[in-house]
Amino acid sequence: MSRTCPDCHNTYDDDVLHCPEDGVSLTGGIADDLIGHTVGSYRVVKLLGKGGMGSVYMAEHPAIGSKVAIKFLHPQYSHDEKIVDRFFNEARAVNVIGHDNILKILDLDVTDDNRHYFVMEFLHGRPLQSLLKGGGAVPLQVAGPILLQVCDALGAAHDAGIVHRDLKPDNIYLISLKGKKNFVKVVDFGIAKLTNSEGVSTGKTQTGMVMGTPAYMSPEQASGRTQLIDARSDVYSLGVMMFQLATGRLPFPGAAFGEVLIGHIQLAPPRPRDLNPAVPEAYETVILRTLQKRQEDRFQSMQLLHEAISRVMDQLGITSELPTAEKNEDMDTIASRGSPSNPGARTPSQPGRSTDPRAGARRSSPGRSQPVSRPRASAPGRQRATPGRPQPRAEEPEDQPTLPASALQKSRAPLIVGMVAAVVLLGAVGYLVSKLLTATQEAKQAADEVVKTRKTQVEQRPPQPEAEPVYVVVVSDPLEARVKATWKGGDSDGTAPLSIEAPRNARVHLEITKPGYLPYQGDLVADVAQTFTAKMTALSVASPTPPVQREPERVVRKAPPTKKKKTDLPNDGLIDIGDALK
Numbered sequence: 001m002s003r004t005c006p007d008c009h010n011t012y013d014d015d016v017l018h019c020p021e022d023g024v025s026l027t028g029g030i031a032d033d034l035i036g037h038t039v040g041s042y043r044v045v046k047l048l049g050k051g052g053m054g055s056v057y058m059a060e061h062p063a064i065g066s067k068v069a070i071k072f073l074h075p076q077y078s079h080d081e082k083i084v085d086r087f088f089n090e091a092r093a094v095n096v097i098g099h100d101n102i103l104k105i106l107d108l109d110v111t112d113d114n115r116h117y118f119v120m121e122f123l124h125g126r127p128l129q130s131l132l133k134g135g136g137a138v139p140l141q142v143a144g145p146i147l148l149q150v151c152d153a154l155g156a157a158h159d160a161g162i163v164h165r166d167l168k169p170d171n172i173y174l175i176s177l178k179g180k181k182n183f184v185k186v187v188d189f190g191i192a193k194l195t196n197s198e199g200v201s202t203g204k205t206q207t208g209m210v211m212g213t214p215a216y217m218s219p220e221q222a223s224g225r226t227q228l229i230d231a232r233s234d235v236y237s238l239g240v241m242m243f244q245l246a247t248g249r250l251p252f253p254g255a256a257f258g259e260v261l262i263g264h265i266q267l268a269p270p271r272p273r274d275l276n277p278a279v280p281e282a283y284e285t286v287i288l289r290t291l292q293k294r295q296e297d298r299f300q301s302m303q304l305l306h307e308a309i310s311r312v313m314d315q316l317g318i319t320s321e322l323p324t325a326e327k328n329e330d331m332d333t334i335a336s337r338g339s340p341s342n343p344g345a346r347t348p349s350q351p352g353r354s355t356d357p358r359a360g361a362r363r364s365s366p367g368r369s370q371p372v373s374r375p376r377a378s379a380p381g382r383q384r385a386t387p388g389r390p391q392p393r394a395e396e397p398e399d400q401p402t403l404p405a406s407a408l409q410k411s412r413a414p415l416i417v418g419m420v421a422a423v424v425l426l427g428a429v430g431y432l433v434s435k436l437l438t439a440t441q442e443a444k445q446a447a448d449e450v451v452k453t454r455k456t457q458v459e460q461r462p463p464q465p466e467a468e469p470v471y472v473v474v475v476s477d478p479l480e481a482r483v484k485a486t487w488k489g490g491d492s493d494g495t496a497p498l499s500i501e502a503p504r505n506a507r508v509h510l511e512i513t514k515p516g517y518l519p520y521q522g523d524l525v526a527d528v529a530q531t532f533t534a535k536m537t538a539l540s541v542a543s544p545t546p547p548v549q550r551e552p553e554r555v556v557r558k559a560p561p562t563k564k565k566k567t568d569l570p571n572d573g574l575i576d577i578g579d580a581l582k
Contacts, residue, residue, distance in 0.1 A: 101153035125175030224531030239290025257471035258499020
């Protein structure tokens with residue numbers, strides 16, 4: 001068995017869990033199931049990103065090498081017809097539009113193991129969000145040509161009866177095309193709303209369900225009034241992007257889901273020139289008109305917004321032409337990193353080892369220049385014996401008597417044997433002591449490593465995440481009604497629109513009151529982020545007194561009649577009705 005890195009494509013043994021080259025996990029679950037497999041005409045190469053409904057992969061045609069992006073629905077949703085229909089809704093919507101500034105869908109199908117997918121063109125570029133990094137404003141000279149293309153693309157979508165509903169900088173991609181840069185591709189029509197020729201929605205989105213990105217939602221979308229969402233909702237979302245490009249910040253920033261939605265529903269946006277005086281006054285007027293709360297006060301179509309932006313740019317002498325793309329311009333891809341070449345399977349090498357066959361001889365006798373056959377000097381105190389050859393002797397004084405060689409050798413033999421035995425014994429003892437010390441040190445180091453590893457794991461172990469709350473926005477019609485929300489273990493009260501953070505799947509009871517209106521009560525289950533709208537009924541002016549439901553304490557309660565025992569009943573079992581009514 002082996003594992004393949006989804007980024008560098010190197011193959012490693014099955015016991016390697018992270019790629020040594022780039023640190024990418026080699027146990028990616030769904031990614032491992034798809035990477036390397038052929039889907040349609042393409043081989044899946046690497047994972048590009050994951051979302052709430054699906055994952056996107058880069059794939060290549062094995063014969064011609066062309067790249068595509070394939071979006072797969074998560075397997076757990078494959079049996080939910082509504083989610084499957086919404087997933088393929090993107091492909092149907094884009095196919096209906098057919099505009100150059102909208103990402104093209106090339107194919108859609110279901111695999112043999114029931115994996116739903118569609119194939120898209122692969123974009124080499126960067127999202128519009130990259131221009132906003134650092135919180136700085138983007139001048140109209142750069143933003144203007146981009147916004148005009150977005151207007152064109154969405155205008156074509158609206159003419160086809162499709163509302164995007166999730167416009168944000170991450171869904172506007174900038175690519176280079178025909179020597180020009182910042183060519184727009186609008187992506188992700190995953191929650192688009194399709195309408196028929198009469199403008200009536202053909203979807204089944206539940207009223208009150210909040211779908212989209214809170215920071216860019218229109219008021220009607222933020223309040224859950226899905227039946228009111230139309231082309232002017234996209235105008236508002238594009239207006240939020242225009243505000244952000246002009247000032248470097250969002251019109252309604254907030255730390256919580258509900259706080260942001262309340263800003264869209266109720267608060268007036270700040271004036272862009274108060275945040276960035278460099279914003280042209282005429283352009284500020286255009287931005288503020290797109291951000292009107294009432295749909296009828298905004299631009300009524302993308303064509304009208306396009307004309308307004310073009311008019312401002314003409315007044316300021318700003319061209320709508322796209323800038324020229326520089327050669328070898330560093331453009332990120334939709335995958336954030338290019339796909340490196342595949343060097344094939346990697347075999348771990350030994351540090352410092354050479355494949356030169358002559359290297360072994362060089363390492364065995366470094367710095368040696370004399371011939372190998374040259375005799376070496378013997379160590380002091382040792383005799384090198386050579387059979388059949390007389391041993392050389394050191395010079396001796398002439399007057400000193402000498403012994404025969406055989407006698408000399410016999411007299412030295414016991415001494416030599418004793419010395420050799422002592423050396424061997426000392427060497428053996430030293431060897432055993434050194435091995436024992438080495439083993440002890442290794443055991444201590446291993447124990448220290450285990451303790452250190454466990455301590456690091458304990459220190460680095462992330463805290464168990466708490467269950468995330470579900471944000472619910474309660475909106476009253478009319479606004480500014482008093483809201484009291486209660487659920488098991490908590491409550492919240494305030495003035496509508498009111499943002500509530502309730503435990504997931506908690507049943508929330510709402511009591512809504514406002515002078516001059518009948519009290520409103522309702523219940524909801526906080527299973528998903530949503531907006532609860534309470535339409536209140538006005539009290540009749542002719543009514544001399546409020547309805548009894550508003551003041552239940554005025555109802556006079558009579559004491560219950562005294563119950564008679566069975567023994568007090570007549571023998572025939574009949575009851576005196578007159579006594580019972582007293």
